[in-house]
Amino acid sequence: ELYHSLPFFCFLLGKCFKKGLKGKGFVLLVKLACTVVASFVLCWLPFFTEREQTLQVLRRLFPVDRGLFEDKVANIWCSFNVFLKIRDILPRHIQLIMSFCFTFLSLLPACIRLTLQPSSKGFRLTLVSCALSFFLFSFQVHEKSILLVSLPVCLVLSEIPFMSTWFLLVSTFSLLPLLLKDELLMPSVVTTMAFFIACVTSFSIFEKTSEEELQLKSFSISVRKYLPCFTFLSRMIQYLFLISVITMVLLTLMTVTLDPPQKLPDLFSVLVCFVSCLNFLFFLVYFNIIIMWDSKSGRNQKKIS
Amino acid sequence: MAAFTIAAGTGNWFSALALGVTLLKCLLIPTYHSTDFEVHRNWLAITHSLPISQWYYEATSEWTLDYPPFFAWFEYILSHVAKYFDQEMLNVRNLNYSSSRTLLFQRFSVIFMDVLFVYAVHECCKCIDGKKVGKELTEKPKFILSVLLMWNFGLLIVDHIHFQYNGFLFGLMLLSIARLFQRQGLPILSRLVLNSGGQAILPPRLTKVLGLQKRHMEGAFFFAVLLHFKHIYLYVAPAYGVYLLRSYCFTANKPDGSVRWNSFSFVRVISLGLVVFLVSALSLGPFLALNQLPQVFSRLFPFKRGLCHAYWAPNFWALYNALDKVLSVIGLKLKFLDPNNIPKASMTSGLVQQFQHTVLPSVTPLTTLICTLIAILPSIFCLWFKPQGPRGFLRCLTLCALSSFMFGWHVHEKAILLAILPMSLLSVQKAGDASIFLILTTTGHYSLFPLLFTAPELPIKILLMLLFTIYSISSLKTLFRKEKPLFNWMETFYLLGLGPLEVCCEFVFPFTSWKVKYPFLPLLLTSVYCAVGITYAWFKLYVSVLIDPPVGKTKKQ
Numbered sequence: 001e002l003y004h005s006l007p008f009f010c011f012l013l014g015k016c017f018k019k020g021l022k023g024k025g026f027v028l029l030v031k032l033a034c035t036v037v038a039s040f041v042l043c044w045l046p047f048f049t050e051r052e053q054t055l056q057v058l059r060r061l062f063p064v065d066r067g068l069f070e071d072k073v074a075n076i077w078c079s080f081n082v083f084l085k086i087r088d089i090l091p092r093h094i095q096l097i098m099s100f101c102f103t104f105l106s107l108l109p110a111c112i113r114l115t116l117q118p119s120s121k122g123f124r125l126t127l128v129s130c131a132l133s134f135f136l137f138s139f140q141v142h143e144k145s146i147l148l149v150s151l152p153v154c155l156v157l158s159e160i161p162f163m164s165t166w167f168l169l170v171s172t173f174s175l176l177p178l179l180l181k182d183e184l185l186m187p188s189v190v191t192t193m194a195f196f197i198a199c200v201t202s203f204s205i206f207e208k209t210s211e212e213e214l215q216l217k218s219f220s221i222s223v224r225k226y227l228p229c230f231t232f233l234s235r236m237i238q239y240l241f242l243i244s245v246i247t248m249v250l251l252t253l254m255t256v257t258l259d260p261p262q263k264l265p266d267l268f269s270v271l272v273c274f275v276s277c278l279n280f281l282f283f284l285v286y287f288n289i290i291i292m293w294d295s296k297s298g299r300n301q302k303k304i305s
Numbered sequence: 306m307a308a309f310t311i312a313a314g315t316g317n318w319f320s321a322l323a324l325g326v327t328l329l330k331c332l333l334i335p336t337y338h339s340t341d342f343e344v345h346r347n348w349l350a351i352t353h354s355l356p357i358s359q360w361y362y363e364a365t366s367e368w369t370l371d372y373p374p375f376f377a378w379f380e381y382i383l384s385h386v387a388k389y390f391d392q393e394m395l396n397v398r399n400l401n402y403s404s405s406r407t408l409l410f411q412r413f414s415v416i417f418m419d420v421l422f423v424y425a426v427h428e429c430c431k432c433i434d435g436k437k438v439g440k441e442l443t444e445k446p447k448f449i450l451s452v453l454l455m456w457n458f459g460l461l462i463v464d465h466i467h468f469q470y471n472g473f474l475f476g477l478m479l480l481s482i483a484r485l486f487q488r489q490g491l492p493i494l495s496r497l498v499l500n501s502g503g504q505a506i507l508p509p510r511l512t513k514v515l516g517l518q519k520r521h522m523e524g525a526f527f528f529a530v531l532l533h534f535k536h537i538y539l540y541v542a543p544a545y546g547v548y549l550l551r552s553y554c555f556t557a558n559k560p561d562g563s564v565r566w567n568s569f570s571f572v573r574v575i576s577l578g579l580v581v582f583l584v585s586a587l588s589l590g591p592f593l594a595l596n597q598l599p600q601v602f603s604r605l606f607p608f609k610r611g612l613c614h615a616y617w618a619p620n621f622w623a624l625y626n627a628l629d630k631v632l633s634v635i636g637l638k639l640k641f642l643d644p645n646n647i648p649k650a651s652m653t654s655g656l657v658q659q660f661q662h663t664v665l666p667s668v669t670p671l672t673t674l675i676c677t678l679i680a681i682l683p684s685i686f687c688l689w690f691k692p693q694g695p696r697g698f699l700r701c702l703t704l705c706a707l708s709s710f711m712f713g714w715h716v717h718e719k720a721i722l723l724a725i726l727p728m729s730l731l732s733v734q735k736a737g738d739a740s741i742f743l744i745l746t747t748t749g750h751y752s753l754f755p756l757l758f759t760a761p762e763l764p765i766k767i768l769l770m771l772l773f774t775i776y777s778i779s780s781l782k783t784l785f786r787k788e789k790p791l792f793n794w795m796e797t798f799y800l801l802g803l804g805p806l807e808v809c810c811e812f813v814f815p816f817t818s819w820k821v822k823y824p825f826l827p828l829l830l831t832s833v834y835c836a837v838g839i840t841y842a843w844f845k846l847y848v849s850v851l852i853d854p855p856v857g858k859t860k861k862q
Contacts, residue, residue, distance in 0.1 A: 190331045197328075201321050 003131040003148045007123060010111045014118030066140050068095045072269045073143050074174040074276035076102075076136045082270060099139045106284070107133040110291045121159065122294060127152035129287040136280055143178055146171045160215060160290075161203035166241055167283055169196065173248045174276035176255065177269040185256060209238055219293040240282070247275055318442060319430075319451060323423045326455050327416060330465045334412045337759045338468040343401055344368040345380070345411060345468070346394050352377055353384035353395045357591055361601050365397050371604045374588045375533040376470075383414055415464055415472060422476035426454045429479050429730060432486035432695075446733040449780045453729045454479070458773035459722050459750050462766060467756050469719070474535050475726050481527035482702070482727065484520040485548075486695040521553045522580060529581045533588040536605055540709035540723060543681055544702040547688050549577060552698070563690065616828050618718040619752045619835035620711045622673075625665065627833045632664040673714040680708035687850055696731075700738075700850050703728045707745075707843045718756070721749035721839070736785040741846050743781060744796060747774050748838030751803050755828055763811065799838060806834055 012032055019025035047053050059065075068077050068087050077099070081087055086095070107130045114126045131149040135141055150171045157164040172192050179188045199205055208214075216233060223230045255268040264270075347366045355363055360370055360377055370377060384395055390410040394402055430447040442448055464472050528545050531538050554577070557568040592601050617623040635641075662668070684704040688697060706724040710716055725746050732742035750770055757766050782791055792800070810827035819826060 186334060187332055190328045194325065194328045197321060197324055201318075 001148075003134040003145070004127055004152070006107065006111055007114060007126040007130050010114040010126065011118050011123045014115040017115065018118060063140055064092070064096055067092075068099065068139060069141060071143075072177060072266065072273045073141050074146065074273045074280060075138075075141050076277060076281075079274050079277040082274060096139060099137055102137040103133055106137060110288055113291055121156075122291060124152055124155045125287055125291050125294075128156065129284065129291060132280060132284050132287065136277070136284060143175055146174055157199075158203070161199065162205045162209050162241075163214065163283070163286065165196065165199040165203070165205050166244070169248070170244065170276055170279045170283075173252070174272065174280075176252060176272050180255065189252070210234055215290045215294070219289050222293065244279055251275060318448060319427065322451055322455055326461075327419070330412075330416045330419070330461070333461070333465045333765075334409070336466045336765065337757065337762050338408075338466065339756070340368070342403065342408075342411060342468045345470070346402060346407060347397070347400075348372075348377070348380045349384040349387055350395045350397045350399070352381035353388070354397055358595050358597070361592070361597055361604050363397065366400055369604060371607065373533045373536050373605060374592065374601070375530065376535060379534070386410070386414075411468070412465070415468070415470060418470060419464075419472040419476070421473040422479070423455065425476040425479035425483065426451055428483040428487070429454070432483055432730070433733060443780070444783055446784065449784060450729060450733045452780070453732070453777060454726065456773065456776075457722075457726065457729070458769050459719075459725060459746075459753055461769065462753060462757060463719050463722065466762060466765075471719075471722065474531060474538075475722070477527050477531040477534065478538065478541075479726065479730075481524040481531065482695075482699060482730070484524035484527060485698060487520055521549060522576065525549055525577055526580050526584065529584040533584060537720060537723070540713070540720070541702050541705045543685055544688065544698060544705045547685050548692075548698040548701065550574075551689050552692050552694070553577070558692070616718065616755050617832040617836075618710070618716040618720065619748070619832050619839050620713070620716055621676075621836070621840065622668065622712070622716075623832045623836045624840070625668070626662070627829065627836075629662045629665045636664060670714045673712055676712040677709050680712055681705050683847065684708070684850060693853075696734075699727055699731055700846070703731065704843075704846060704850060707839075707846065711840065711843055718752050721745075721752065725749050732781060733784065736788040736791065737849055738846075739781045739785055740791040740796070741842050741849070743778055743791065744800065744838055744845075745842040746777060747800055747803065748835045748842070750774070751807070752831060752835035752839075754807070755831060767807070799841075802834070806830065 013029075016025040016029040016032070019028060021029075044054075044057075047057050069075055069081075072078060077086065090098070110126045110129045114122050128149060131152060135145050135149055150168055153164050153167050153171075169192065172188065176188075179185060214234065214237065220230060220233050251268070251272055255272065258268075260267040343366075347368050348370055351360055351363050351370060363369065387407075387410050388395060391404055391406040393399055393404065394407040394410075396402070430450055433446050433450055460471060460475065463469055525545070528538070528542075532542065551564070554570055554574045555564055555566075555568050556570050556573075557565050559565045589598065589601070592598055617626060681704070684701045688701040691697070703724055706720075706727065710720050710724060713720075725742075728738070728742045728745060731738040733739070750773070754766060754770075757763075778791075785791065810831060814820060814827050
């Protein structure tokens with residue numbers, strides 16, 4: 001749950017700041033701090049008996065010895081590994097520092113924005129983008145962790161139905177190698193289709209693809225100040241959606257029906273991870289853009305990161 | 306994108322319903338399947354590997370071919386697709402062969418054939434007039450009917466878990482019913498020139514010119530084809546016969562609704578007869594030529610089986626058997642009966658052998674036939690003397706199916722679906738029919754529970770049943786909220802009693818000591834409890850048909 005912890009922290013901190021640090025805000029800050037510290041202490045008390053004990057728990061919780069990634073994950077590092085075998089080239093502590101830095105750099109803008117302008121919608125979007133940053137750049141990520149990102153996306157499903165549905169389709173697709181191992185191909189295909197049909201009929205997502213609906217209006221206005229011909233954003237996103245869905249369907253069919261070539265036995269799972277990773281990068285950029293160019297929170301200034 | 310929107314069907318609720326239930330059926334592929342799976346695999350093998358002359362003689366497997374020839378041809382066509390999935394399933398000697406590809410093929414064939422059922426439901430929806438246009442979608446009778454038919458719990462578990470091909474057969478039946486409701490030509494014009502009983506008030510030639518005739522011939526054709534797919538539909542054949550004779554061959558009525566004998570149309574009778582004859586010739590012709598008709602009939606009507614199936618269908622004979630058992634127990638206790646005289650065979654031992662009743666007189670096939678005929682007769686008379694157009698025909702059909710279920714020989718509990726599905730059409734139009742339908746459906750569906758006795762299917766069957774029951778009751782209550790409540794306290798109490806019964810039979814009973822002494826007790830309790838409900842529904846429907854005032858200017862009885 002560390003994936004979600006930073007937005008909580010920033011949001012609550014932002015609420016305290018808003019109330020003014022010299023009055024009610026300070027009281028709120030003290031109350032929150034006490035609650036968090038108390039629950040932490042309550043959980044960890046049995047393990048504080050020895051220093052070695054605490055360290056061992058930490059070692060188990062954060063298995064830095066296991067390496068940057070295991071098996072095939074729709075992660076930046078795994079995809080990068082296809083071209084440049086960074087897992088073998090760089091020493092362990094450099095990998096650790098690198099992933100740490102990338103993770104925090106990618107989630108910093110959204111978190112700072114949330115601290116300065118806490119709002120319910122901003123909070124949920126920041127949950128998404130933080131969890132996604134963690135998933136993409138963190139250490140020892142399991143494929144199932146994409147569910148930690150899917151959950152906040154479901155929270156914004158009613159506000160941005162088109163992109164959320166697209167994201168949820170990609171997240172199920174990224175789990176394909178795991179589902180095939182568990183022989184869950186038929187149920188996963190059927191439930192994905194049922195979910196897609198449910199979203200199409202309840203949210204009528206294909207009618208909500210205009211710029212305004214995608215929350216990209218303020219962004220495209222700002223870009224048009226420099227590039228007056230930037231009017232095709234909505235259509236571009238629709239084409240990207242089509243391409244993405246077609247690629248996913250084709251890859252699923254190929255994985256199920258064809259056998260991989262002898263020299264590259266993991267070809268299909270790597271392809272699945274690579275395609276999912278590209279999609280996730282696009283979503284990371286998109287969600288960050290929405291957060292930064294969100295004009296509904298009162299102050300209309302652009303954030304300088 | 307616009308095309309995709311249209312294709313995705315944001316406004317097309319029917320496609321969404323059909324697609325949704327198809328996806329649900331795909332999820333049910335790996336569930337438990339009964340011996341019927343092996344039956345159909347065997348028939349695929351027989352029709353594929355053997356010549357026609359051997360089809361009704363082949364007996365390597367115990368599951369011999371006992372459906373009429375059209376079904377055999379259907380299996381033959383399927384087998385030519387099956388050979389691309391797994392060649393081994395088409396070997397007659399491969400008893401109980403069920404590789405994953407065989408399972409996939411068979412399940413997909415059922416799901417695929419349900420397309421005909423979906424089409425038939427679509428046609429049936431056209432026969433329902435939406436009472437007030439502009440209401441919310443989920444309150445429209447068409448929507449409720451589509452859900453009640455396509456998502457019917459009984460059909461789902463019998464076809465897609467237990468494994469049978471009832472979907473497309475019921476599709477044929479519903480299609481033939483729909484054709485008897487529909488007219489060629491403009492519906493607007495037809496409302497001007499026909500009275501509410503459905504009889505033309507214009508001379509026949511003008512009606513024909515205006516193209517307002519109903520599609521009776523198509524209805525008759527579809528039913529004839531259906532009979533040669535599965536002969537259980539003989540249960541409802543009297544309704545078809547009398548209705549077509551009365552309302553199609555006699556082209557007009559006297560003003561008071563009775564028969565106008567001089568309007569008998571020989572042309573129509575002969576054309577109907579020709580249609581039926583041609584269909585039968587196509588089906589039985591090859592076997593007549595091979596002199597195999599007696600063998601075919603002996604396979605189709607195996608009267609050597611007992612009065613009741615291994616699990617008693619909840620009909621009149623279940624109550625009869627239960628009464629007999631109770632009387633024999635009382636008789637033994639009170640020393641009226643000699644223990645040596647009681648036959649050893651227990652009726653619930655699970656074997657389909659012949660047995661005798663101990664206290665009450667034994668029942669022969671002839672007795673059941675006579676009882677069935679007596680039970681059908683009043684509804685047939687109603688259909689003849691008080692014709693109410695297609696709606697009256699549908700009620701008579703449901704009554705025929707129910708009466709045959711109540712008094713038939715060796716009735717399978719799945720036959721209750723024969724009454725439930727046509728009744729759905731009636732339920733969305735009248736409140737009285739809706740309440741009868743709900744009682745019939747809930748008890749009928751509950752009586753199907755013993756078909757799925759495996760543990761993994763327990764949550765599935767309970768949840769699906771709850772889903773369907775809650776939906777049907779709430780939607781029909783909403784549809785008829787302006788009329789008096791659908792259930793009185795007795796009926797509510799009875800329906801609620803199904804819950805504790807299920808809990809007792811599935812959860813409490815296996816842990817009691819009675820499980821060893823009386824292993825058949827849950828089946829007996831289920832069967833008897835449901836028989837009460839079904840008998841009550843049958844009785845209520847009969848009363849409503851008999852005392853209903855006929856349409857038009859006929860004097861009330």
